[in-house]
Amino acid sequence: MSDDLVIDVRDLTKSFGGRVVVDHFDLQVPRGAIYGFLGPNGSGKTTTIRMVCGLLKPESGAGRVLGFDVLNESLKIKERVGYMTQKFSLYEDLSIRENLEFIARLYHLDNRAARVDRALEDLGLTERQEQLAGKLSGGWKQRLALAACMIHEPELLLLDEPTAGVDPKARRDFWDQIRRYSAQGVTTLVSTHYMDEAVQCDSIAYIAYGKKLIDSSTADIPKQIGLACWRIAGHPLHPVELELKNAPGVDLVARFGAEIHVCGKNEVALERAVANVTRAHSNLKAEKISAGFEEIFIYLMSGSTDNFQ
Known part of the structure; x- marks a missing residue:
């Protein structure tokens, strides 16, 4: 393992109930990086994170985290990692300060x-330190x-959907x-x-139902996917959606508020499809745009098969 890879x-x-939920997964994360981990619910993200931090033992595979073997040195890994779970897991009947003292x-x-x-x-949190955690x-x-994750000064921070359910200002402060x-x-x-959080990461791994679809620097992913995209606005949009699908x-049709985003890998055929609907519906306006991460995410997920189906 390189000293630069944490x-x-x-x-x-890893399998549960005879179903493979993480399937021969590779991951390399350099020191100091902010690495995004994307995928639909049930895709294996949480299971992978738990194997990385030593909470779950993989059925196969190998590697090192913070220089320690994931199979045989899980306790040493756990001591040096900060892990923030999806669900708030501190004591709600203790104050902020009491919770941190307990973790310490x-x-x-x-x-x-x-x-x-x-x-x-x-x-x-200083001004609120006596407030009960359950009232926050x-x-x-x-x-x-x-704060509880970082109190022991870990070198690696694992965050499992940390901003779910919080307001945009809190999300921005968190990042x-x-x-x-x-x-x-x-x-x-x-x-x-x-x-909008994914684009703040240095690199992104997309995982769908246990399999990694792409793993690259954030800046390179749109070029790697090569998805052409058009934005269509006007009235009516619903019949146009049905025609384009x-x-x-056309590989993707997605509604974005009062607009439709239409994307595809074949740029020439996509442009022809957009031209056909705009000719047939005079109230529409079409504009070519760059595919964003949301379009890329939807496109990748649409081609994946749920391993529980």
Whole structure:
């Protein structure tokens, strides 16, 4: 394993109830990177994260995380990783400070009071430290959970859909903090469904039903997929959607508010399909656009088969 790679795992496989939920998965994440992990619900993201941090043992595969063997040194990995789960998992009948003091004791940290003070200050929790965790809003619970993850100063932060259910301002503040950690050398692997968050990552891995579809730097993914895209606005849109879904050259039709985005790999055939509907419906306006991450995500998912079907 290179010293520059914090995560370097190969062929990780895990099954539940006879169904493969992670299928020979490879992942390499360099030190200090913010690495996005995208995929639909049930695609194996959480299972992969749990294997990476030592909570689940893979049935096959090998590799190292933070220099430790994922099969035989899981305890050492767990001690050095911060893992934020989808569901808030701290004690709701304890205050913010009491929760952080409890986590500090679990890790047998020295100078606990000073570490708790620093964690409170880093996440803007000092003024609320006596408030019960159960009374916090989603955004403040998120800050507390992140403070608990970072109190033992881990080198690797694993975040499983950390901003689900919080408001846009809280999400923005959260990502500002993640970038500050990255600047300090902390590596982050984050699963998300929000495309505006995905584009903030240095690299992205798309996973669908246990299989990795693409793994590349964020800037390179649109070029690798090669998806041409048009935006159609006007009235009426619903019959146009139905016409385009069966048109040659059209691989994706998706509604975006008061517009339709039509995408395909065959640029010439796609342009012909768009021209046909705009001629047939005089109230429509069509404009060629660059495919965004949401269009790419929908396109990749539409070609994947649910392993539970």
